[in-house]
Amino acid sequence: MVFNSRDYIPNLSYDAVIFGFSAEKLKILILEYHNTGTFALPGGFVRRDESLETAVNKGLSERTGIDQIYLEQFHTFGSLERSDPTIMRRIFEAQGISSDDDWVLDRFLTVGYYALINYEKVNPTPDVFSDSIGWYDFDALPKLMQDHSLIVGRAIEHLRANLDRKLLSFNLLPEFFTMKDLQLVYESILGEPQNRANFQRKMLSLDILERHEKRFSGGSHKAPFLYSFKK
Amino acid sequence: MVFNSRDYIPNLSYDAVIFGFSAEKLKILILEYHNTGTFALPGGFVRRDESLETAVNKGLSERTGIDQIYLEQFHTFGSLERSDPTIMRRIFEAQGISSDDDWVLDRFLTVGYYALINYEKVNPTPDVFSDSIGWYDFDALPKLMQDHSLIVGRAIEHLRANLDRKLLSFNLLPEFFTMKDLQLVYESILGEPQNRANFQRKMLSLDILERHEKRFSGGSHKAPFLYSFKK
DNA sequence: TTAATATTGTTTCTGTATGAAACAATAGTA
DNA sequence: TACTATTGTTTCATACAGAAACAATATTAA
Numbered sequence: 270m271v272f273n274s275r276d277y278i279p280n281l282s283y284d285a286v287i288f289g290f291s292a293e294k295l296k297i298l299i300l301e302y303h304n305t306g307t308f309a310l311p312g313g314f315v316r317r318d319e320s321l322e323t324a325v326n327k328g329l330s331e332r333t334g335i336d337q338i339y340l341e342q343f344h345t346f347g348s349l350e351r352s353d354p355t356i357m358r359r360i361f362e363a364q365g366i367s368s369d370d371d372w373v374l375d376r377f378l379t380v381g382y383y384a385l386i387n388y389e390k391v392n393p394t395p396d397v398f399s400d401s402i403g404w405y406d407f408d409a410l411p412k413l414m415q416d417h418s419l420i421v422g423r424a425i426e427h428l429r430a431n432l433d434r435k436l437l438s439f440n441l442l443p444e445f446f447t448m449k450d451l452q453l454v455y456e457s458i459l460g461e462p463q464n465r466a467n468f469q470r471k472m473l474s475l476d477i478l479e480r481h482e483k484r485f486s487g488g489s490h491k492a493p494f495l496y497s498f499k500k
Numbered sequence: 501m502v503f504n505s506r507d508y509i510p511n512l513s514y515d516a517v518i519f520g521f522s523a524e525k526l527k528i529l530i531l532e533y534h535n536t537g538t539f540a541l542p543g544g545f546v547r548r549d550e551s552l553e554t555a556v557n558k559g560l561s562e563r564t565g566i567d568q569i570y571l572e573q574f575h576t577f578g579s580l581e582r583s584d585p586t587i588m589r590r591i592f593e594a595q596g597i598s599s600d601d602d603w604v605l606d607r608f609l610t611v612g613y614y615a616l617i618n619y620e621k622v623n624p625t626p627d628v629f630s631d632s633i634g635w636y637d638f639d640a641l642p643k644l645m646q647d648h649s650l651i652v653g654r655a656i657e658h659l660r661a662n663l664d665r666k667l668l669s670f671n672l673l674p675e676f677f678t679m680k681d682l683q684l685v686y687e688s689i690l691g692e693p694q695n696r697a698n699f700q701r702k703m704l705s706l707d708i709l710e711r712h713e714k715r716f717s718g719g720s721h722k723a724p725f726l727y728s729f730k731k
Numbered sequence: 732t733t734a735a736t737a738t739t740g741t742t743t744c745t746g747t748a749t750g751a752a753a754c755a756a757t758a759g760t761a
Numbered sequence: 762t763a764c765t766a767t768t769g770t771t772t773c774a775t776a777c778a779g780a781a782a783c784a785a786t787a788t789t790a791a
Contacts, residue, residue: 278511281609321578321609345576345611347552378512378552380576448739467778469740489788490738679768698750700769705748720759721767 274372277314282379283325284312284417285340286424287333288407289388290441295407295457297421298332298393303400304363307356308411310420311396312379325382332402334392339385339440343427344420347378351416364398383424385440407457425458432458436477439498447484447493448472505603508545513610514556515543515648516571517655518564519638520619521672526638526688528652529563529624534631535594538587539642541651542627543610556613563633565623570671574658575612575651582647583607595629614655616671638688656689663689667708670729678715678724679703 287298300309313328315321322340329338354374361373393402405411410421431437438454452468472478479499483492518529531540544559546552553571560569585605592604624633636642641652662668669685683699703709710730714723 278607278609280509281512315578315609317607318580320580321576324578342575344573345552347546347555347611349549349551376509376548378509378546380578464779465739466741466780466782471778483787485787487788488738489736489790491740491786492788493739695750696768697752697770702749714758716758718759719767720757720765722757722769723759724768 276316276318277372278317279372280375280377282312282314282377283321283328284310284379284381284420285325285329285332286310286381286383286421287329288383288385288428288441289391289404290454290457291388291404293453293457295454296388296404297407297410298391298402299405299411299413300395300399301401301403302360302363302398305356305359307360307414308417309399309414310417311402313396321380325380328396329382329384332394332396333386334394335386335390339437340382341384341427341431342380342382344381344423345378346381346416346420348416349376351379352376353415356414360398364400366397379420381420381423383428385428385437387441387443389443429459436475436498445481445484445495445497447495449493451496507547507549508603509548510603511606511608513543513545513608514552514559515541515610515612515651516556516560516563517541517612517614517652518560519614519616519659519672520622520635521685521688522619522635524684524688526685527619527635528638528641529622529633530636530642530644531626531630532632532634533591533594533629536587536590538591538645539648540630540645541648542633544627552611556611559627560613560615563625563627564617565625566617566621570616570668571613572615572658572662573611573613575654576609577612577647577651578609579647580607582610584646587645591629597628610651612651612654614659616659616668618672618674620674660690667706667729675728676712676715676726677728678726680724682727 289296289298298311300311301307302309311329311332313324315324319327325340325342326338329340330336352375357374388404393404395402407425410418412418413421428437432455438451438458441454442450448469451472452463452465455468456463477499478496481495481497484495485492520527520529529542531542532538533540542560542563544555546555550558556571556573557569560571561567583606588605619635624635626633638656641649643649644652659668663686669682669689672685673681679700682703683694683696686694686699708730709727712726712728715726716723
C-alpha cells in the first residue's frame, strides 16, 4: 500500500466519534493497532479533489457499511502538541504502509465529527492502518492516542447540547422501539436519569412519534407500545 | 512583501466574523481591496510553528488593536467550490504581493471564528492584502467574496444559539450600560423585539448585573440605572 | 379462577418560568 | 403645576416541569 501525498491536502485530517446504542448502553467505534497497542478514533485524510464533507462521508461509509450517516462537524483541533510523529511512524511501520514522503509524520490539524448510527445495521470494517475496529462502552473507553480522548469529550458535549434541538436520538434506534428504549438513549447520552412520566409526556407532546401495536415481551406486566418516528 | 510558503500550513486559512455594537446596531468588520472592488472577512493563515488558536488571536489582535478578544470557533468550511484562484490572483497582484510559489492560489479550507468586541476600543487596521477595513451594519453588508456571506450566516446562527448560554452580550458593551442598551444588543442579534418588562426581570434574575448610579441623559423622563457585569 | 406482581400509560398536584398588560416613579418641558 | 416620555415594578394568566399517585394490563403463582 502506497500513499501518494500529492493526492491529499497536507497537514489536515478528520476524526469521527461514531455513536451507537446497544444493550442499554451508549457505545463508540474504536480502532486498534494490534502490533502497537494503540487505540484511536476512525479518521482519514481529504483528497485534493473532494470536499471535506465527501471525504468524511466516504470514509465513515467504508468503516460502517452504512450510507447517509447522520454526521455533525463540531470542532477543529489545531494545537501544536496534538501531533506525534513517533506514534505515527510506529503505526505505519507495523502495518507495512509506505509513503512517498514523510507527510503523515508532519503536524496535523484535525476536523472533529460525530456520527449517530443504528447499531444493528453496522458492519465494522478496519481501515488500512488498523487490524481491528469494535464497539466500546462510552463510559469504559481504553486510553486513546494523542488528543482523541479530548475529541470524544468535546463530541459528547455537542451531542448533549443538540439532542433535543435536532431530535437526534432516532438515529441511534431501530425503526420500532418502546418509550423505555428512547428514554434509555436519552439517559445514556445525558448521563443522568429522566423522570419516566415527564419524559413520556414530553416526547408525546413533540408530535414526532407514531404509535403502533404493543410488544409482548413475555414479562408478567403490561406490554409497552412500539413507536416509530414520523417521516 | 514576500510570503514564504514553507512557513505556513498549506491549504488552510481562518476567517473571522468580528461583531461590534454601536449606534444601536450590530456591525461587523469588513476588509476592502480598493483596486479590486472586493469585500472580504478578515482572515489569515496558520504558521507551522503556532497553534490554530494562536494564529487567530494574533491575527485579530493585529486587525483590532485589542488583546484577549472573545473568540469562538464555529465551523470549518471545506467545499471544493469555495476556492477561487482568479480572485486571489487579482488581489495579490493589486497589492504588489509576491509569493515564492502559487500556494495562495491553491484550494483552501477555512476555519470560521466569530469574535465579540467592545466597539469603542477597536482601532481597525487593514492587513497586508487590503487597503481598508471598516464597520458595516450587519443587516446591510456589501457582497462578499467567495463563500464569506455563508460564513457570516453560520456565525450569526451560532452566536444566537450561544447568546444566553454563554452570556456573551457583555463582550459587545462598554463597562457601564443601561438595561435598554443590553436589550438593544439582544434584539439586534436575535433579530426580533424582546418584551421590556420580561427582559429586565430575566436579566436581573440571572444575578450577573451590578447596579450603579443613574445616568441623566437630559431627556424629559425617568433616568435609567447604569449597570456593569459582575466580575 | 383468582390473587399477586411488575411494568407501562395517564392524571393530578404543585411550584416555577414566561408573555402581556397595567401601574408607579421620575426627569425634564410647557 | 400639569404634561410627557421613559424606566422600574407588579400583577395576572398561561404554559411548562418535577414529583407523586392512580389506572391498566400481561404474566405467574396460588
